[in-house]
Amino acid sequence: MSVDATLSFEEAMEKYDPVLGFEVHVELNTKTKMFSSAPNVFGDEPNTNVNEVDLGMPGVLPVVNKTAVESSIKIGLALNCKIAESCRFARKNYFYPDTPKNFQTSQYDEPIAYDGYLDIELEDGTVFRVEIERAHMEEDAGKLTHMGGAAGRIQGADYSLVDYNRSGVPLVEIVTKPIEGAGSRAPELAKAYVAAVREIVKNLGVSDAKMERGNVRCDANVSLRPHGRERFGIRSETKNVNSLRAVEHAVRYEIQRHAAVLDSGEPVIQETRHWHEDTRSTTSGRPKSDADDYRYFPEPDLVPVVASREWVEELRATLPEPPAERRKRLKEAWGYSDLEFRDVVNAGVMDSIEETIAAGASADVARKWWMGEIVGRAKVADVDPSELGVTPQVIVELNKLVEDGKINNKMATQVLDGVLAGEGTPEEIVEKRGLAVVSDDGPLLEAIDAALAAQPDVAEKIRGGKVQAIGAIVGGVMKATRGQADAGRVRELILEKLGVEG
Amino acid sequence: MTELKNELIHHSAADLAAKLAAREVTAVEVTQAHLDRIADVDGQVNAFLHVNSEEALAVAAEVDAARAAGGSAAEELHALAGVPIAVKDLIVTIGQPTTAGSKILEGWHSPYDATVVKKLRAAKMPILGKTNLDEFAMGSSTEHSAYGPTRNPWDLDRIPGGSGGGSAAAVAAFEAPLALGTDTGGSIRQPGAVTGTVGVKPTYGAVSRYGAIAMASSLDQIGPVSRTVLDSALLQEVIGGHDPFDSTSLTDPFNDLVAAARVGNVAGMKIGIVKELHGEGYQAGVENRFNESLQLLKDAGAEIVEVSCPNLKYALGAYYLIMPSEVSSNLAKFDGVRFGMRVLPKDGPMTIERVMGATRAAGFGDEVKRRIILGTYALSAGYYDAYYGSAQKVRTLIQRDFDAAFAKADVLISPTAPTTAFKLGEKLDDPLAMYLNDVATIPANLAGIPGLSLPGGLADEDGLPVGIQLLAPARQDARLYRVGAVLESILEEKWGGPMLAQAPVLGSATTTAGGSN
Incomplete structure (x- = not known):
């Protein structure tokens, strides 16, 4: 495998202007598959969560999963998209053994959601608007495992195994319009965008949103053009970049690689690229041209999906508050500094603090307990802070004991340990352990x-x-x-x- | 006894149902009589690819036991319980192979039943076996079957029509009182016409397609094959109705079909002759029988009007773009990876593409390959709009033509096929001539409307059956049965009995009746 030349990121930025584009695939967490009644479950024995439809047996027909349509509409709405009143599925025809019918049932010219946007807040508070071209429904393919070759790659493999458990899992593919103007913040924006999409689908409850399981998968398109030029350069598409950090690194790497190619006077090849976490670099995949002929045509086995305006509005009314707006609201309400709030978010205790405040604690008390005491203990126990076993009531009670002067802060931490050890409520523990502030x-x-x-x-x-x-x-x-x-x-x-x- | 059994095969399904209900005969006797008939004549006709006597007799025995038990077990029996049926081998069945008439599925057993088969089982109709067809239902003569052609019981040197020649011939040869067919461009109706039987393509969506191996999804429809109009109505009521496994299936109940077949008059009904569906290109004997039927309907009180559907001249062209396009995609799954035949390349690298290629090259016949290639081309980037796109527009125009025609007439009428049965091999090397057989039947598939073919008499010049086709607006299948049953009864009165009584006698039935079996 030859190593591609790269320019330093700074030099690349001096000479070129990056244009990005993302295709994010979100696996929905519906009970059953997109077009069949087989269970949609991750990680089971190969080829157990399949029926005749998923295997593409002769004579089978697909039936659209209504919950998947609902989830897709919710995603569309959360991405500020328009929802098509009526849309059709299409067949994308290509022969590959992970696709049992040798066509993928997808949407082509009639996506269920289109023309949206997402405002992405970068670390320093800059807000960058990413335009969403479309979000469409489709089915996932099976999973191939290549045996006998090096590192599970198809090159040199003796044979391949195919697991159709994933075949037919509902997917929503979210496609951005070309993202211009990100400049040197392109890698950061890439990460923030995928993080935002992941957060939205998780917040909607429509996906487990675990990138390490492939619930959210990102294909990152990168092209460069000289500063000031309108026309886009030739893009590469880095497939399946499956962690937030990798998205940032892959975009950065591709910018550096493109810059070196352009500097050498060669044209960039339009192709897919594979991301390698170990070397933090990409290698050439297959050539991809806009003229790839999938012979799309409307899926004749399915009637159009009709989303009545009433239904869409019903769904809109059920949408949770968008994560970014919620964060903004809570930060203001709690009066935390930027740094304090970011730490709270990064520690994953925003929800817990909100609940604790709702239970009667002040914002500062809630933060003091969660950030000062619970996060550290959770880290030691290797669990989520919210799963450690501290309820908002415990904190309210502890704080009251301190405020009433019954115990001091140091004792309170001992009481907390007692609670975690299952010794009872804070009051009971104060009693049992004979903890009391000397008041004489x-x-x-x-x-x-x-x-x-x-x-x-x-x-x-x-x-x-x-x-x-x-x-x-x-x-x-x-x-x-x-x-x-x-x-x-x-x-x-x-x-x-x-x-x-x- | 043997004579009685032989006599049983000549009864209609409705008569057999009545005899079973009255306990004049047993389901086992009826089923055995047909199995005997198959053993006797199918060597000549080749209507069946597989016969499952064991299962059929077991189901028949269940029916007899239920009837003998009386009470609710007997009362809950479906009217057609114990009446045997043959199933076109395009429809998947557990316990019997399903080949689609193709080498590529030789020996394949479906792990699931088609919805219509589930309904037959629920009604306890013994399934005699699976009938021959053109490979993947592509053809008008059954000559494209990988398992040899079916022969026309009227003349064993002639084709029984296609693709459902097996089902039509089985019913015409008294091997089964009923059969299931599938109709994409005429595959139920044209075989019905050339074998002197009744065949119905219901409204698109009236019968679930789940488990019918798809040829062209937007055109395919399962339907009944029988010797009488009433029998087809009875069968369509068994197999029809909404199916949650087929999103294109209609929610309409279609439960007025048998009643319609029993109305018994057409007085005041408007019957439209479609100007474009007779005359030039139609055999003189076909045209004569057609005109005779028109006169008889008129005498029976129907008003005959002439309508024009000008876009029908584009129907065949549109059909031969839409159908192969869908075929090219529907048949992609036959690749040797998951089921059916797998052929390894003789030499060179053993890649998945080459295994798929070798399998498909060896597994598909020429007609199938021809349509896959046509369809692949029609869907290609740069050609899509000109071919598939234009064909869909024609389809819309044809639907509008029919809408206009049905504003003037309750049903439309035409010959089912332009000619009577031709000789085996006669058109095998001329695909276009073969395709023309379906010129009158294809429009109904493109429009999604129901069509029925019934025997209209024998052509003067060759003494072979002529079919009369009736068409009705979508969801108005009942009209077909009403008019069809009336025309059938007038014609049979004229002939002095069913037309099939004039067919040559097959097999050893006459010489060995009462013999030793």
């Missing part, structure tokens, strides 16, 4: 005297008005009381003792 001032005053005596220089400073030095004395008291004192009260008593205004 007598022992505290003794400890304070001792601490002041131990650090006379600090005591002097405080008397002299450097109140911020008080931490050392408070620390001493807390140490002496093994943390059972209320630090706030200790502070008050120290200041009182020294006759200083707090």
